[in-house]
Each structure stands twice: as structure tokens, then as C-alpha cells.
Amino acid sequence: MKEENPLTHFNPDGRARMVSVTDKEDTLRVAVARGVITMGDETIRLVAEGGFKKGDVLGVAQIAGILGAKKTSDLIPMCHPLMLTSVDLAFEIDGNRILMESRVALTGKTGVEMEALTAVSIAGLTIYDMCKAVDKDMVMGEIRLVYKSGGKSGTYRRRGENIE
Amino acid sequence: MKEENPLTHFNPDGRARMVSVTDKEDTLRVAVARGVITMGDETIRLVAEGGFKKGDVLGVAQIAGILGAKKTSDLIPMCHPLMLTSVDLAFEIDGNRILMESRVALTGKTGVEMEALTAVSIAGLTIYDMCKAVDKDMVMGEIRLVYKSGGKSGTYRRRGENIE
Amino acid sequence: MKEENPLTHFNPDGRARMVSVTDKEDTLRVAVARGVITMGDETIRLVAEGGFKKGDVLGVAQIAGILGAKKTSDLIPMCHPLMLTSVDLAFEIDGNRILMESRVALTGKTGVEMEALTAVSIAGLTIYDMCKAVDKDMVMGEIRLVYKSGGKSGTYRRRGENIE
Amino acid sequence: MKEENPLTHFNPDGRARMVSVTDKEDTLRVAVARGVITMGDETIRLVAEGGFKKGDVLGVAQIAGILGAKKTSDLIPMCHPLMLTSVDLAFEIDGNRILMESRVALTGKTGVEMEALTAVSIAGLTIYDMCKAVDKDMVMGEIRLVYKSGGKSGTYRRRGENIE
Amino acid sequence: MKEENPLTHFNPDGRARMVSVTDKEDTLRVAVARGVITMGDETIRLVAEGGFKKGDVLGVAQIAGILGAKKTSDLIPMCHPLMLTSVDLAFEIDGNRILMESRVALTGKTGVEMEALTAVSIAGLTIYDMCKAVDKDMVMGEIRLVYKSGGKSGTYRRRGENIE
Amino acid sequence: MKEENPLTHFNPDGRARMVSVTDKEDTLRVAVARGVITMGDETIRLVAEGGFKKGDVLGVAQIAGILGAKKTSDLIPMCHPLMLTSVDLAFEIDGNRILMESRVALTGKTGVEMEALTAVSIAGLTIYDMCKAVDKDMVMGEIRLVYKSGGKSGTYRRRGENIE
Numbered sequence: 004m005k006e007e008n009p010l011t012h013f014n015p016d017g018r019a020r021m022v023s024v025t026d027k028e029d030t031l032r033v034a035v036a037r038g039v040i041t042m043g044d045e046t047i048r049l050v051a052e053g054g055f056k057k058g059d060v061l062g063v064a065q066i067a068g069i070l071g072a073k074k075t076s077d078l079i080p081m082c083h084p085l086m087l088t089s090v091d092l093a094f095e096i097d098g099n100r101i102l103m104e105s106r107v108a109l110t111g112k113t114g115v116e117m118e119a120l121t122a123v124s125i126a127g128l129t130i131y132d133m134c135k136a137v138d139k140d141m142v143m144g145e146i147r148l149v150y151k152s153g154g155k156s157g158t159y160r161r162r163g164e165n166i167e
Numbered sequence: 168m169k170e171e172n173p174l175t176h177f178n179p180d181g182r183a184r185m186v187s188v189t190d191k192e193d194t195l196r197v198a199v200a201r202g203v204i205t206m207g208d209e210t211i212r213l214v215a216e217g218g219f220k221k222g223d224v225l226g227v228a229q230i231a232g233i234l235g236a237k238k239t240s241d242l243i244p245m246c247h248p249l250m251l252t253s254v255d256l257a258f259e260i261d262g263n264r265i266l267m268e269s270r271v272a273l274t275g276k277t278g279v280e281m282e283a284l285t286a287v288s289i290a291g292l293t294i295y296d297m298c299k300a301v302d303k304d305m306v307m308g309e310i311r312l313v314y315k316s317g318g319k320s321g322t323y324r325r326r327g328e329n330i331e
Numbered sequence: 332m333k334e335e336n337p338l339t340h341f342n343p344d345g346r347a348r349m350v351s352v353t354d355k356e357d358t359l360r361v362a363v364a365r366g367v368i369t370m371g372d373e374t375i376r377l378v379a380e381g382g383f384k385k386g387d388v389l390g391v392a393q394i395a396g397i398l399g400a401k402k403t404s405d406l407i408p409m410c411h412p413l414m415l416t417s418v419d420l421a422f423e424i425d426g427n428r429i430l431m432e433s434r435v436a437l438t439g440k441t442g443v444e445m446e447a448l449t450a451v452s453i454a455g456l457t458i459y460d461m462c463k464a465v466d467k468d469m470v471m472g473e474i475r476l477v478y479k480s481g482g483k484s485g486t487y488r489r490r491g492e493n494i495e
Numbered sequence: 496m497k498e499e500n501p502l503t504h505f506n507p508d509g510r511a512r513m514v515s516v517t518d519k520e521d522t523l524r525v526a527v528a529r530g531v532i533t534m535g536d537e538t539i540r541l542v543a544e545g546g547f548k549k550g551d552v553l554g555v556a557q558i559a560g561i562l563g564a565k566k567t568s569d570l571i572p573m574c575h576p577l578m579l580t581s582v583d584l585a586f587e588i589d590g591n592r593i594l595m596e597s598r599v600a601l602t603g604k605t606g607v608e609m610e611a612l613t614a615v616s617i618a619g620l621t622i623y624d625m626c627k628a629v630d631k632d633m634v635m636g637e638i639r640l641v642y643k644s645g646g647k648s649g650t651y652r653r654r655g656e657n658i659e
Numbered sequence: 660m661k662e663e664n665p666l667t668h669f670n671p672d673g674r675a676r677m678v679s680v681t682d683k684e685d686t687l688r689v690a691v692a693r694g695v696i697t698m699g700d701e702t703i704r705l706v707a708e709g710g711f712k713k714g715d716v717l718g719v720a721q722i723a724g725i726l727g728a729k730k731t732s733d734l735i736p737m738c739h740p741l742m743l744t745s746v747d748l749a750f751e752i753d754g755n756r757i758l759m760e761s762r763v764a765l766t767g768k769t770g771v772e773m774e775a776l777t778a779v780s781i782a783g784l785t786i787y788d789m790c791k792a793v794d795k796d797m798v799m800g801e802i803r804l805v806y807k808s809g810g811k812s813g814t815y816r817r818r819g820e821n822i823e
Numbered sequence: 824m825k826e827e828n829p830l831t832h833f834n835p836d837g838r839a840r841m842v843s844v845t846d847k848e849d850t851l852r853v854a855v856a857r858g859v860i861t862m863g864d865e866t867i868r869l870v871a872e873g874g875f876k877k878g879d880v881l882g883v884a885q886i887a888g889i890l891g892a893k894k895t896s897d898l899i900p901m902c903h904p905l906m907l908t909s910v911d912l913a914f915e916i917d918g919n920r921i922l923m924e925s926r927v928a929l930t931g932k933t934g935v936e937m938e939a940l941t942a943v944s945i946a947g948l949t950i951y952d953m954c955k956a957v958d959k960d961m962v963m964g965e966i967r968l969v970y971k972s973g974g975k976s977g978t979y980r981r982r983g984e985n986i987e
Contacts, residue, residue, distance in 0.1 A: 010213055011300045013222025014583055018557045019297070023581035025523065025600045031353065049174055058177025062715060065346045066408045066722050067244050073404055073412055074242070076565055078289055079296045080231050080558045084565055084578050086412050088440060089351035091342055108353045112580060116303070117296050124288045124307075125242055132243045132281050133183070136175045139280070139315070139323050143288075144308030151303070159303050178747055182721045187745035189687065189764045195845065223554060229838045230558050230900045237896055237904055240729055244722045248729055248742050250904050252932060253843035255834055272845045276744060338705055339792045341714025347789070359517065377666055386669025390879060393510045394572045394886050395736050401568055401576055402734070406781055407788045408723050414576050416604060417515035419506055436517045444795070445788050452780045452799075453734055460735045460773050461675070464667045467772070467807070467815050471694075471780075472800030479795070487795050502869055503956045505878025511953070530963075541830055550833025559900050570894070570945055571952045572887050608959070609952050616944045616963075617898055624899045624937050625839070628831045631936070631971070631979050635858075635944075636964030643959070651959050670911055674885045679909035681851065681928045732893055736886045740893055740906050768908060 012081045021081050027112040032153035035166060036119035038103045038146035040127045046138040047099045050130070060133045061094045061101070064126040068092045071125030072107055072118045079121070083113050090118070092126055103127060104149075116148050176245045185245050191276040196317035199330060200283035202267045202310035204291045210302040211263045214294070224297045225258045225265070228290040232256045235289030236271055236282045246281050249273055254282070256290055267291060268313075280312050340409045349409050355440040360481035363494055364447035366431045366474035368455045374466040375427045378458070388461045389422045389429070392454040396420045399453030400435055400446045407449070411441050418446070420454055431455060432477075444476050504573045513573050519604040524645035527658060528611035530595045530638035532619045538630040539591045542622070552625045553586045553593070556618040560584045563617030564599055564610045574609050577601055582610070584618055595619060596641075608640050668737045677737050683768040688809035691822055692775035694759045694802035696783045702794040703755045706786070716789045717750045717757070720782040724748045727781030728763055728774045738773050741765055746774070748782055759783060760805075772804050832901045841901050847932040852973035855986060856939035858923045858966035860947045866958040867919045870950070880953045881914045881921070884946040888912045891945030892927055892938045902937050905929055910938070912946055923947060924969075936968050 014020040042050075053060045069090045076084040089108040094101055105122035107115040127143040134141065149164040160166065178184040206214075217224045233254045240248040253272040258265055269286035271279040291307040298305065313328040324330065342348040370378075381388045397418045404412040417436040422429055433450035435443040455471040462469065477492040488494065506512040534542075545552045561582045568576040581600040586593055597614035599607040619635040626633065641656040652658065670676040698706075709716045725746045732740040745764040750757055761778035763771040783799040790797065805820040816822065834840040862870075873880045889910045896904040909928040914921055925942035927935040947963040954961065969984040980986065 008222060009301050010217065010222055010224065010297060012227075012297045013217075014585075016585065017222045018554055018584070019222060019227045019561070020557075020584075021561055021579065021582040023600065025580040025602060027580075053174065053177075058172060058174055058181045058183060059715065059718060060174065062346055062718055063176075063183045063244055063722060065348075066719060067242065069347070069349055070405070070408055070726075071242055074238075077562070078231065078235055078238070078242075079293050080227055080562055081293075081296060083580060084412075084576075086414060086439075086578060087349065088353040088355075088411060090349040092346070092348075093342075093344065108351065110353060111578075116299060117292065120292055120295060120307075124292060127310075128281065128284055128288060129243050129245075131284060132245060133174060133176045135280060137173050139312055140325065141311070142308075143284075143310040144306075146291075146307040146310075147305070148303055161304065178749075180749065182718055182748070183725070184721075184748075185725055185743065185746040187764065189744040189766060191744075223551065226551060226554055226838055227558060229840075230555060233839070233841055234562075234897070234900055241726070244726055247744060248740075248904075250742060250906060250931075251841065252845040252847075252903060254841040256838070256840075257834075257836065272843065274845060275742075336714060337793050338709065338714055338716065338789060340719075340789045341709075345714045347714060347719045381666065381669075386664060386666055386673045386675060387879065387882060388666065390510055390882055391668075391675045391736055391886060393512075394883060395734065397511070397513055398569070398572055398890075399734060402730075406723065406727060406730070406734075407785050408719055409788060412576075414578060414603075415513065416517040416519075416575060417513060419512040420510070421506075421508065436515065438517060444791060445784065448784055448787060448799075452784060455802075456773065456776055456780060457735050457737075459776060460737060461666060461668045463772060463804075465665050467804055468817065469803070470800075471776075471802040472798075474783075474799040474802075475797070476795055489796065500878060501957050502873065502878055502880065502953060504883075504953045505873075509878045511878060511883045545830065545833075550828060550830055550837045550839060552830065555832075555839045555900055559898065563898060566894075566898070570887065570891060570898075571949050572883055573952060608955060609948065612948055612951060612963075616948060619966075620937065620940055620944060621899050621901075623940060624901060625830060625832045627936060629829050631968055632981065633967070634964075635940075635966040636962075638947075638963040638966075639961070640959055653960065670913075672913065674882055674912070675889070676885075676911040677889055677907065677909060679928065681908040681930060683908075733890070736890055739908060740904075742906060767906075 019081055024112040029110050029112055030153045031110050032114045033108045034115040034119040035106050035150040036123045037149050038123040038127055040101045040130050040141055040143045042099055042141040043138045044099055046134050051096050060130055063133055064129040065092050067129040068105060068122040068126030072122040075118045075121045079117050082117050085109055085111055092122060114151055114154055116151050183245055188276040193274050193276055194317045195274050196278045197272045198279040198283040199270050199314040200287045201313050202287040202291055204265045204294050204305060204307045206263055206305040207302045208263055210298050215260050224294055227297060228293040229256050231293040232269060232286040232290030236286040239282045239285045243281050247277050249275055256286060278315055278318055280315050347409055352440040357438050357440055358481045359438050360442045361436045362443040362447040363434050363478040364451045365477050366451040366455055368429045368458050368469055368471045370427055370469040371466050372427055374462050379424050388458055391461055392457040393420050395457035396433060396450040396454030400450040403446045403449045407445050410445050413437055413439055420450060442479055442482050444479050511573055516604040521602050521604055522645045523602050524606045525600045526607040526611040527598050527642040528615045529641050530615040530619055532593045532622050532633060532635045534591055534633040535630045536591055538626050543588050552622055555625060556621040557584050559621035560597060560614040560618030564614040567610045567613045571609050575605050577603055606643055606646055608643050675737055680768040685766050685768055686809045687766050688770045689764045690771040690775040691762050691806040692779045693805050694779040694783055696757045696786050696797060696799045698755055698797040699794045700755055702790050707752050716786055719789060720785040721748050723785040724761060724778040724782030728778040731774045731777045735773050739769050741767055748778060770807055770810055772807050839901055844932040849930050849932055850973045851930050852934045853928045854935040854939040855926050855970040856943045857969050858943040858947055860921045860950050860961060860963045862919055862961040863958045864919055866954050871916050880950055883953060884949040885912050887949040888925060888942040888946030892942040895938045895941045899937050903933050905931055912942060934971055934974050936971050
């Protein structure tokens, strides 16, 4: 007999599958993810000024992140297609780091953690792209889930994070 | 007179544009990117065993990363569409971290840094997705360019990184 | 205090967001959009004959319009992904103009105006593409919503339009 | 008067439309499809060994099939977008043939036959791609629906097929 | 004998094909397209202010237009996939109309007229989407090619248009 | 030492990669693929009449096949993105079978076999979709490469096939 795999994304043959959520109930699902991109002093100055005078790097990243959240099931092979009903991002400049946060929601059969994480990742990659002509040393990191609610597994809050 | 914007992705009106590479020459372009995903002891054990017995998490991540590299110009708004001629990834388990590396190449008018960074990011998100049933505390980070060659700006090597 | 923005697609930071429809009820939503493409006498003759003898320009436009409606949330950054349950188009040749009409429906949390407008626009662009070898002077215009029903804002009927 | 077309995918003008399922009820829908790919003795040996030592052709095909199922409404013009809640594939090596089976489910207004058939077709094409360096004579065939349940038309079982 | 079809997008059976450009030479191709969106006084005021205080409608439209240009061969069935090397848009507010212009270039085997027209159309649809909460009467129109250069058919300039 | 894998799509770690064609020369590449779809007598009659009176099933399949060819690198994980310069399909009704043929070309670094096979597969799936309301017993099969030319491996002609 084949033993059960704790990584539920694999079938008894050991191959990846889209886990069945057919029998799950529709509940309100919310997920919040965060990440950080670190850059040089001059680069961060250009981004900070951007919104006002020269081109809004964070505005482009915001749109890319929202579009990216909608592409999650096409990007992450085992993700379910989902009808997101709300996606928003927020950015904060903190020294030479940009703090990124996404918030995604829907009423559905499975959670939106991957959508929130994808939104942050694509937003970060877009910031990198918009700034790479002046700085190739940027680093994107600390991409993590900070909150999720809804579904059978209940609410998750990452330790040490403030969530409004 | 409008002053020139060092962030070349913006036009004189301050709006994002796809930078013209129309007049650039086709040269061989290579980019290498790296990233890390950190997880709990039990999770890393399941991934490490996966390739042999229960489902190859890294194999799924590899495919997602390659497909992701091909979607870069659809994900990152100002990226040029490119005909990639080579994409590969490598993973190494190091304690409770998975080290990820992508290598992308083509002969073309612009570099493939964003494609390499996207491959690593999508591979990391896929690992997260495959393991999140057992571990929601994973963190993806240190996503950075380590090498690029080709084009007018020449070769870039990130300090402190070994590249074969 | 940040004042409320009548353009609901912007968050309090002034950045675009996908408006939350999480709490809205599922109701039947219908939208009808129209547009026109104007072309030279010889071109319109070729299109009119096409369905019978030489190649059905409008048949290709019809399919492109339906596929386009399904891509709306990928094309228009702040649109919600929606499970359309009905899409159809109709064309009428009127002098040297082709009148285009799309009709889209679903039961869902938000309206399908953008899907109907996208269907007409992509159909019109496809007609342009199929005919541009003989006529580059074509003009696409009068793309507008003529009817919508469902949702809290109720029924909209554009003045001066006949709708069956 | 225009007579009714038994091919319901056409409107009264004889042009393709997305059939309205707006008024249908949400019911559980399941579909199972099968197909076969035939190849040379040496090729089948390489595939059979692959899972263990040299590269898992069927693992790549599995992922491509699942991603393909999710793209069905983008590939098949008149298909409705659907929120699949379960997709899995299975492969069996039988002489010099690989037997492929997909199983797709959701609760929705229309069936998932096309999603199941697309999953098998894309999985087969991927096997072809992974092996074509050593064998260009492979043939993909016998792609058919073997089971469907749910909806007004009820359960379909293809004669002569065993389904668990 | 089948007579030749002046609509080159059809094959001798009367079915649509992707016209062969296999034997064409790579030359520099440029296309400029324009369009207009007309809206109420209050709506245009909100858009005009947007860039400064409340949310940059035109910035979102710009990004959607550039992403749309890159999707042209996926949207317009017979269009060739092309590696665009430059895309930019410009907007001008003129009374209660927004004038839109796109400019696309590459070195390749076929022209970029459809890419320029698609950029304008998707930008216009995005403006509609961002403003439709306050104005459903907007009309998008006058979408036309104003300039193209490169290739065997030479330079096209639309009569009565100023192009820099 | 890791032995070389005859399945070149795998890297030395046994994971799938996009094979490098970076150093290959651009040559003219052509591929022809064929397939068959078998259906009931009544169904084939409806398809045969369709082009004339009631809706052109094969016209829809033709467009889906061409769009499918352009999506190949998104569908088949290890395929290179390619700028196809010519795609056409042909259909022939032979008893209760529809014979399908695709022909794809470009000048590039790698062949278009997968694009030709994908075009035939997606065309066949579309025929299935358009007819499934009257016939669920259809079978799609005999999907195979019949001709390829260009590149280092030279010309391939499948035995027993006539190619014009």
C-alpha cells in the first residue's frame, strides 16, 4: 500500500497534481504577504522622487503586482484558478529599503496565499527592472506570508509582524 | 527643457515606456541569478527525500522556473519580448535552505537579467506552494543577479559570489 | 485625512487597485457594447463577399472578439477575473461601415461592461488586420456601452440606441 | 425563419458563439479522458528508466497536462472559463505505448470534457517534445472522452472502457 | 483554378492563414497609431487632476497599452509574433477628449501597425475602466494608423495628420 | 562522472532544461504534421454542410490551430519561444474522418515540429468541442510529424506519406 504523502500536491504515483478542493465550502479568504527590496542610496532617492517628478516606479510595480496576482494559476503549476475579488499593494520607503505588502481576498474554496506572494514577487521584480540601469546590486528578499484567514485550517499570523 | 531621467524606463512626460533597443546590435547575452528559500527541518527533509520517493518538489519548481522565464515580458511591464535560446536551473540543499540558481542565454539586442531573476522567483514560489500544507513560515530571499555578460555595458559580476 | 476618490480604482495612496467586490452578491449581469469600422468601397465589397466565396473576415473577427472577451482581466489591469457564461457578437454591413455588437453575460459579483467593450475592440482590430493589405485608411470608432443590467447600480441604457 | 442548428456553438447568423450556460445550475462535473502515444523500443526504454535515473519525462508531461487543462478556455475558442477544482493525470507503460489518463472535476455550470481532453493532448505533445531528439516517428492517438458526469445530459460512459 | 484573393490572409480554400513572411528581409519598421476617448466634463477634470493628486489614470493606461502591444499576436489571430524593440504612448487632454498616440518599432520581417493600433485600443479601454464608476457614456473612437515605414510597401502617411 | 543523457532535454542532475540552441545558425525550418478525427455519420454530415449553411466548424478549428501554434512555447515546457513566419492548415473530409494537416515555417535556430503538432492537436480539440453536443464518441488520433527540413539534423520524411 502506498503511504500518504504529507506534501498533498503529489498523487500516489509521486507525481504532482492539483489537489482536489471540489468538496470544500466557499468561505471568505484573505491573505497578506510582504517582501523587501534593498538598493543603493542614489537608487532609493530616484525612486522616492519618482512619484512626484520623474516617473512613478512604485506605480508601475503596483500594476505589475496586481496583474501578477491574477496570473498566479498560470505561473505556479499546481495552483487552482481563482476569481480574485480584491487585490491591493502598499509600498513604504524605509532607509534604502522598499517595504512591499500585498492584500488579496475572495470568497472561494481555497486560499489566496500564493496570489499574495506572487503579487509581492512580481512587484519587486518590476522595481528591479525599472532601476537596473542605475543599480545592478539590488536584492529582493524576506518574501513571506504574514496573514491568512478562511478555510478549514483557520487563521495564520506570522510571529513578530504587525498587521492592521 | 525636460531634464534627462537616469531611470531610462520613463519618457519625458514621466510615464513608463519600453526603452528603445531598436538600434542595438545582436550580441550573446548571458545572465545568472540566485535566490534562497528557507524552511523548517521537517519540510526540508520532505523536499530532500522527494526526488527519490514521494514527489519531486524541485522538479516541479524547475519546470515552473523555465516557463516563468519565458513569460518575463508578459509579467514585467517594460521588458522586451525575447527569444530565449537556453534556460536552466540548479538547486542545492544547504542545511534548511534551498539554494536556487538560474542561467539564461540568447543572442539579442538586450540582456536577460530579468528572465534569470524571474526564473528564480517563480521556482521559489512553486517550492513554497508545494510545501505550504506543512509549513507556512517559509521565507524566500536573497534574490539577486550574480552575473551578466554581453551588450554595451559589458560584464557584471556580483562581489563575493562564485560563478563557474 | 485622505479624501475619498470618486475614481474608485485608486487606493488612499493614489495608486491603482482592484476594487473590492468581495462583499457583493452574485446577480445576473448583462452588457451590450457597440462599435463601427469604416473602410473604402472596394474593401467593404471584399468583406461582404467574403462570407460566401473568399474568406470570412467577420467569422475570424467573431472568434477573436470572443477570445478577447475572455482575456479582459489580463488586458485591463484593474478588471476582476470573471467566469463568463455567454458571449456573442453580431455584425451588420451598412454602406461602407461595419456595425459591430457584442453581448456578454454571467451571474457574478461585478459587471461585464469591459468584457463587452473588449470583444468589440478586438473584433474591430481583427477586421483591420484582415483587410489592411488593401486598405490602410480604415478607422475604428464609436466604441461604447449601450446597455448593462444587474448589480447595485441597476440598469443602464444609452440614450438614442435601440436594443432588442 | 432560421432553422435551429444542432451544433449549438453557432448563432442564427451561422457564426460561432460561446453557448449561454447562464441559466444552468451549478452541479458537480467530472470528466475522464484517455490517449496513447506509441514510440520505438529504445525510446520507451529511455522513458521507463527516466523516472529513476535520467530525467522524468512523464513528470514533465504531468505538469504540462495540468497547466494545459487550466488554459483550455484560452485554447479552444468557444470554451467557457472555468474554475477547476481538481486535475490529475496517470501514465502507464504498456509495451511500446504510453497510456495517458486525465481526470478533472469542478462544481459549475458546464462540463469539463474539453479540459480533460486538453490535459491528455498537451501531456502527449510534451512526451513527444522530450523524446524527439531520439525518435521522430512517435504517433499520438486514441484521444477520447471515456467518462463524464454531472449536468442535464447526465452520465456518459464510453463503451468498452474500464473506469475505476 | 482558384483565383487569387486580394485579402492575403486567406488561403486558396478560403480559410484564414498566417501569411508567409518567411522570405522577407529584416528592415526597420515603425508604426504610429492614434485614437480618442471622449468623456463628460467632470470625468475629464478627474483624469486631468489624477496625475497630481488622486491617481494617475493615464499612467495605468500607458502600462496597459504597452503590455497590450506585446500581446498583439495572441489577440489578433493572423498576426505574426514579433520581438518589439520599442513601444511608447503619449496622451493629451483636449477639451473633454483625451488624444492617445502610440509609437512602436522593431527590425523585422513584417510591420507593427497592429501592435500600434492594439496599444491605443487597450489604453483607451483602460481609461474607460478606470473612469466608468463616474461616467458610462464615454466613447472611444477615431482609432487609426497615422504612419508606418519599412518593408516593401514603403512609407504610409495618413492625410491630414501631423507627425513629428 | 555523470553519463550523457540521449534525452537532451535533461541536465546532468536529471532535471528538465531548455536545451541550448544559442550557438546554432539561423536556417529555414519547415514542418508538416497530420492528424485525424473520426466521428459519427450524422456529425460528419453537419460538419461538411457547415461551411456552406450553418456554421463553419473547420473555419473555427483553423483559427484555433494557428493561435495554438503561436502558444507552443507556453504549452510545452521545454520549447523555445520562436517567431513563426508562416502557419497554415488544411482539412479534408474522407468518409467519417476529417484529415488535418498543418504547415509551419520560420528562419531560426531550432525546428518547428512541435508548433506543427500543436496546431493539429488544438484544431482537432476545437472540432471536438464544436461537435460534442451531438457526438461524444469522436476520437482524435494519428497525430504525427510527416516532414521537417532545416537545421543540422537535415530533412525528415515519414515513410508512407505523400507530401506536396
